[in-house]
Amino acid sequence: MKTGTLSLDQAPPLSIPASFFLTIPFGILTAGLILMTSGIAALGSPWAPQALALTHAGTLGILAMGMLGALYQMTPVIAGTPVPYTRIAHLVHVLLVVGLVGFIWRLLGGPVAAMSWAIMAFKIALPAFLLPLGWALLYPATINETVQGMRLSVLSLVAITLMGLMMAAGYAGDLFPQYRMLWVQIHLTLALLGWVGGLIMSVSWQVIPMFYLAPATSKASKRWLFGMLLLGLILPFATFFASTETSGWLSPGRIAAISVMPAALVIWVLHPALVLKGIANRKRKRSDASLLFWKTGLGMAFLIIPIAITALLLPDPRWQVLFGWVAIWGWAGMIMHGMLSRIVPFLVWFHRFSARVGLEPVPSMRGLLSQQRIRIGFSLHASSVVLGGLAILFQVDLLAQLTGLVLVATAISLGNMLLHVMRQ
Amino acid sequence: MTKTVSDKFGVLGDETPAIVDLRDLEAPEPMEKILLACSQLGNGKFFLAHLPHVPMMLFPHLESRGLAWWVHEEPDQSALVLIRKGT
Numbered sequence: 001m002k003t004g005t006l007s008l009d010q011a012p013p014l015s016i017p018a019s020f021f022l023t024i025p026f027g028i029l030t031a032g033l034i035l036m037t038s039g040i041a042a043l044g045s046p047w048a049p050q051a052l053a054l055t056h057a058g059t060l061g062i063l064a065m066g067m068l069g070a071l072y073q074m075t076p077v078i079a080g081t082p083v084p085y086t087r088i089a090h091l092v093h094v095l096l097v098v099g100l101v102g103f104i105w106r107l108l109g110g111p112v113a114a115m116s117w118a119i120m121a122f123k124i125a126l127p128a129f130l131l132p133l134g135w136a137l138l139y140p141a142t143i144n145e146t147v148q149g150m151r152l153s154v155l156s157l158v159a160i161t162l163m164g165l166m167m168a169a170g171y172a173g174d175l176f177p178q179y180r181m182l183w184v185q186i187h188l189t190l191a192l193l194g195w196v197g198g199l200i201m202s203v204s205w206q207v208i209p210m211f212y213l214a215p216a217t218s219k220a221s222k223r224w225l226f227g228m229l230l231l232g233l234i235l236p237f238a239t240f241f242a243s244t245e246t247s248g249w250l251s252p253g254r255i256a257a258i259s260v261m262p263a264a265l266v267i268w269v270l271h272p273a274l275v276l277k278g279i280a281n282r283k284r285k286r287s288d289a290s291l292l293f294w295k296t297g298l299g300m301a302f303l304i305i306p307i308a309i310t311a312l313l314l315p316d317p318r319w320q321v322l323f324g325w326v327a328i329w330g331w332a333g334m335i336m337h338g339m340l341s342r343i344v345p346f347l348v349w350f351h352r353f354s355a356r357v358g359l360e361p362v363p364s365m366r367g368l369l370s371q372q373r374i375r376i377g378f379s380l381h382a383s384s385v386v387l388g389g390l391a392i393l394f395q396v397d398l399l400a401q402l403t404g405l406v407l408v409a410t411a412i413s414l415g416n417m418l419l420h421v422m423r424q
Numbered sequence: 425m426t427k428t429v430s431d432k433f434g435v436l437g438d439e440t441p442a443i444v445d446l447r448d449l450e451a452p453e454p455m456e457k458i459l460l461a462c463s464q465l466g467n468g469k470f471f472l473a474h475l476p477h478v479p480m481m482l483f484p485h486l487e488s489r490g491l492a493w494w495v496h497e498e499p500d501q502s503a504l505v506l507i508r509k510g511t
Contacts (some may be wrong), residue, residue: 011484019474077480142478185485209476210451215505216501283448349452350481355488359465 008395010346011082012072016089018422020069021340024416027061030104035388037107039397043388046167046316046324051106057375059191060100066336067199068092071133071150073347078150080141084132085255095125105246106171115172118166126161130154145222148285149202152230154175157193163187173271181256184254186236196235197267203339204275212291214278220318221274225266232263237304256306257312268305268331272298288373295380300330322392330385336383341374344421352424370424380410429472432496433506441470447502455482458507460489467510476502 026346034054042050071408072089076082083089102110102118137151167183170176177183209216217225236256276298279291304327311319349365384406391399428441430436436468444461446454454475459482463493478497486507496504 011481072493080480206477213448213450215477282449286450346452354452354459354485357459358461364456 010078011085011350012089012420014347016086017069017073017347018344019090019093020065020419021344022338022415022422023065023093024062024336025411025418027057027065027100028414030061030100031057032404032407032411034104034108035407036401038400039403040391040395040400042398043321043325043392044395046320047317049107049109051321051324053104055324056100056103056107056329057409058333060096060103060182063328063332063336064096065195067153067196068096068129070199070203070343071154074203075133075136075150078138078144079143079147081136082119083136083137086127086132088132092125092129095121095128096349101276103168106132106275112171112173115168119168119172122165122168126158130158141235143413145219145226146206148226149198149205151231152226153195153198153202156190156198156233160187160191160195163190179252182252182256185252189236189256189260189263190233190243192261192266192327192332193229197263197271198229198403199337200332201267201271204271207339207343208275208278208294211346212276212279212288213283215283218279223255225271225274228270229266230263232266233264235259254312255361257308264305264308268301272301273422287371288342289371289378290342290404291340292375292378293334293341293381296378297331297338299325300385307354308324315385318395320393322389324411325388325392327386329388334381337377340416341369341377341415344418346368348421348424363424367371373413373420375418377410377413377419380406382409401424429504432504433494435494435508436470436506439470441472443472443504445474447474447476448461449476452481453481455485458482458505459485459489462486462489462507464472465491465507465509469509471507473505473507475503475505477501480503 031054034057038050038054041048042054043381045051046055057407068089072083072086072339098116099121102116102121105110106115106118134154137147137154140147163183164187166177167180167187170180205217205222210235236259238259276295279294304323307319307323307326311323345365345368347361348368351399353362385404387399387406390396429440436442444457446457449457458473458479458489459469461473478495482505483493490510492508494506496506498504
């Protein structure tokens with residue numbers, strides 16, 4: 001039996017997650033504008049500066065914004081420990097925006113100084129985020145699999161940021177690291193599977209039963225999934241200590257890509273299969289448009305490993321670009337968009353109305369956001385995923401620009417939805 | 425041996441309130457139902473709910489309304505929450 005001493009002060013103010021979440025439409029808008037102006041140049045090769053700018057508009061401008069906001073919100077709730085000095089989150093948010101702008105500006109032809117400023121901003125943002133949040137995760141009142149997953153995710157974020165900073169220095173007048181391909185492979189692996197995948201998986205264990213009444217994943221399954229994910233994230237590091245000499249097809253970058261398979265299977269096959277099964281077995285099958293995002297995003301996950309294997313086997317760079325597109329926008333971006341359409345109304349209801357329940361009439365959470373608005377956002381998001389995929393496969397400039405246009409429409413739709421809910 | 429509700433919550437004594445099962449409700453409906461029920465609770469009376477998980481976000485509201493609460497996590501990760509108005 002436990003009794004509590006939680007106070008309302010322990011939950012972060014709505015302004016903290018809201019500031020991160022409200023920046024996501026700008027991240028999507030940036031990605032759309034890059035595609036509209038660069039066209040197929042941004043989707044031809046993963047090494048093109050326009051492609052790197054597009055990728056990081058997705059990873060930093062969309063995914064990181066949503067994930068940092070979610071971590072600030074969920075850590076006190078799930079770990080039972082408040083994040084100390086939580087208002088530093090506003091500084092982290094500003095630094096992330098400054099860093100992202102400088103990073104993308106430099107890649108699109110801006111001055112070397114833009115990247116130097118971006119690196120400086122990220123260098124300050126990392127400890128400003130890590131120290132308070134890491135403390136709350138290191139000393140939780142409650143420890144469970146979700147807390148473990150969040151720890152792994154944050155640890156991966158630290159590693160990818162440090163690696164990313166060293167690689168970004170190459171665009172700021174310094175040298176790129178030796179064995180750049182290997183660095184990129186590990187950076188990408190930890191980012192997609194550790195940082196993004198670790199958080200999606202662990203948060204889904206909490207939110208899918210809570211919001212959709214799906215059966216909870218068993219503790220044993222969670223432990224297996226977590227163990228396999230950890231193994232798959234550690235193995236690629238072994239390639240650092242193995243031969244770093246290129247030996248034919250089996251280069252260190254490719255060895256790293258193959259050794260990550262246990263983690264890839266967990267994040268892109270086993271976890272989606274378990275969640276989809278759980279959704280199919282919901283206790284109360286109530287219509288909910290946000291589930292469209294979950295089902296589609298988890299369905300897209302099954303495509304990622306086949307595309308990655310094709311990219312490994314074929315020298316055609318289109319498959320590498322398609323891998324990034326499907327993983328960032330089709331899988332993670334889709335799930336994040338769906339989570340926003342469910343979690344933001346919940347947070348607004350919790351912060352603005354829940355304290356008045358029983359004391360005066362309050363609106364229901366579902367009354368804050370119509371299903372129609374969510375469906376419009378889903379249609380635009382799904383259309384952009386398909387159009388982008390076609391643009392990559394057929395390398396048609398007009399399709400790339402059209403994808404950019406639909407991304408802009410998706411950004412407007414999401415921004416409009418978030419503002420509509422937050423103004424209530 | 426299966427524990428009774430009184431075993432799980434030592435504060436209950438002889439008075440064992442009926443368990444209100446809220447496990448088939450999605451967030452935030454359980455919180456809504458509990459806060460509504462507690463607003464009508466008599467002084468010194470108990471309210472006992474069975475929830476799908478430990479409701480961390482509910483507790484601050486109970487504290488701010490001056491309600492005492494106890495929670496018992498079940499093996500299936502669901503939770504029994506006992507709430508009392510007044511001392």
